[in-house]
Amino acid sequence: MKKIRCPKCDEPIAFDPARYEPGSSLVFECPQCGKQFRIRLPARREEAEEAARPVAGTLLVVENAFHTEQTLPLYAGRNVIGREVRGTNINCPVKTVDPSMDTLHCRIDVDTDKQGRPRFTLSDGPSGTGTFVGTEILGDRERRRIEDGAIITLGATTLILQTGSGDAQTN
Numbered sequence: 001m002k003k004i005r006c007p008k009c010d011e012p013i014a015f016d017p018a019r020y021e022p023g024s025s026l027v028f029e030c031p032q033c034g035k036q037f038r039i040r041l042p043a044r045r046e047e048a049e050e051a052a053r054p055v056a057g058t059l060l061v062v063e064n065a066f067h068t069e070q071t072l073p074l075y076a077g078r079n080v081i082g083r084e085v086r087g088t089n090i091n092c093p094v095k096t097v098d099p100s101m102d103t104l105h106c107r108i109d110v111d112t113d114k115q116g117r118p119r120f121t122l123s124d125g126p127s128g129t130g131t132f133v134g135t136e137i138l139g140d141r142e143r144r145r146i147e148d149g150a151i152i153t154l155g156a157t158t159l160i161l162q163t164g165s166g167d168a169q170t171n
Ligand SMILES: [Zn+2]
Pocket: 006, 007, 008, 009, 010, 011, 030, 031, 032, 033, 034, 035
């Protein structure tokens, strides 16, 4: 069984994706609020490609009063970051009780440059408390290129980008 969340009231709705054709479009009616919404199941080929994606980098979540240290893998494509809640639909959830981190707080898009090296681009949710790189808050529609060692703050939570390039400046 899989769970999705009602886009209107956040009610979790369970369904069995094995009962449907890959790639098909499903319509749900929320039992809580009656909202109708549509989702598309991934085609198997896409899922297989997804599973085979190499890790482009990681996010180190620094331990604090709300959570222990965690390492989150980042993949090519869009990584959606936020506080993990039951049935969450994002692909990069943080296990934390930090109430100032939104359940969808920011995104890191990973693509590659001409040399095939991964590039990391950060953008805000939009979130309630904003997304910071160092001490600078990102603008509403800003897309900020971030490098190895970038310090990202989401609410009361600090994350450090680790690209595995191994050439971080030490000055
Ligand atoms: Zn609902």
